[in-house]
Amino acid sequence: MRSNVVRGCCLILFFWMCSASSQENVKLKPSITLGVVEFPPLVIKDPKSSRCHGEAIDASLALLTKLNYKVSVECMPPARLFERVKTGKVDLTINVRGTSALDNNVTFIENPFVDLSIVLMQNNRLSDVKSVSAIRGYDYLGIRQALIKEGFEFFDMATSSEAIHLFDVGRTSHLISYKQPYLFYIESFGSRLTDVVASERLTVPSYFAVSNYSAYRDELIDSLSLATSQNQNSTVIESYRDTKN
Numbered sequence: 001m002r003s004n005v006v007r008g009c010c011l012i013l014f015f016w017m018c019s020a021s022s023q024e025n026v027k028l029k030p031s032i033t034l035g036v037v038e039f040p041p042l043v044i045k046d047p048k049s050s051r052c053h054g055e056a057i058d059a060s061l062a063l064l065t066k067l068n069y070k071v072s073v074e075c076m077p078p079a080r081l082f083e084r085v086k087t088g089k090v091d092l093t094i095n096v097r098g099t100s101a102l103d104n105n106v107t108f109i110e111n112p113f114v115d116l117s118i119v120l121m122q123n124n125r126l127s128d129v130k131s132v133s134a135i136r137g138y139d140y141l142g143i144r145q146a147l148i149k150e151g152f153e154f155f156d157m158a159t160s161s162e163a164i165h166l167f168d169v170g171r172t173s174h175l176i177s178y179k180q181p182y183l184f185y186i187e188s189f190g191s192r193l194t195d196v197v198a199s200e201r202l203t204v205p206s207y208f209a210v211s212n213y214s215a216y217r218d219e220l221i222d223s224l225s226l227a228t229s230q231n232q233n234s235t236v237i238e239s240y241r242d243t244k245n
Contacts, residue, residue, distance in 0.1 A: 088213030
């Protein structure tokens with residue numbers, strides 16, 4: 001009788017240890033939040049669900065899942081993203097260096113995510129006007145301040161699509177934008193403007209940016225730095241594309 005009780009206790013202890021071990025394994029997979037902004041075609045926002053999809057998200061999820069992270073994706077305007085990064089509610093995002101609202105609150109992963117071009121578009125039919133549409137919270141690596149010094153008045157919008165649309169309907173004479181979203185907009189919706197001049201101002205790399213207030217800051221920096229340093233290609237996006245071919 002006593003031996004049966006002992007065996008029963010041993011079995012209970014064994015199953016409890018297995019359960020505890022299983023729970024520990026679950027804990028070993030950290031849950032993090034990737035914050036993104038609309039940036040077509042790399043990040044496209046669904047107008048019905050407000051969720052985002054696109055190659056930048058796919059590439060990020062592929063890498064982070066391989067590194068054993070459970071990832072939730074939040075899609076939001078830049079100003080809200082910057083605030084959530086500051087509080088650690090967003091663990092990781094993708095951006096260029098030189099964004100004043102972000103730089104002091106993140107640590108950039110050295111290997112680039114994707115290269116981006118900044119263009120200044122001009123509607124020649126409004127050549128005597130100095131107004132420019134842009135994304136709120138973006139300083140475009142000093143280009144915003146340079147244009148302000150030249151006498152330009154800025155009309156800031158929440159997203160790249162809204163800024164491009166404002167320019168396309170003739171509400172501003174100029175548009176400062178990253179090239180990829182502008183081309184995507186024109187290819188998707190066409191353009192009302194017939195006399196537009198484009199001036200490419202800058203080509204810059206973007207990077208993974210880890211919130212300095214994330215609970216997983218050090219771990220993310222170490223794992224992403226190691227993983228991206230092993231890329232055969234110059235950017236994370238290029239490496240991801242190679243795996244798809």
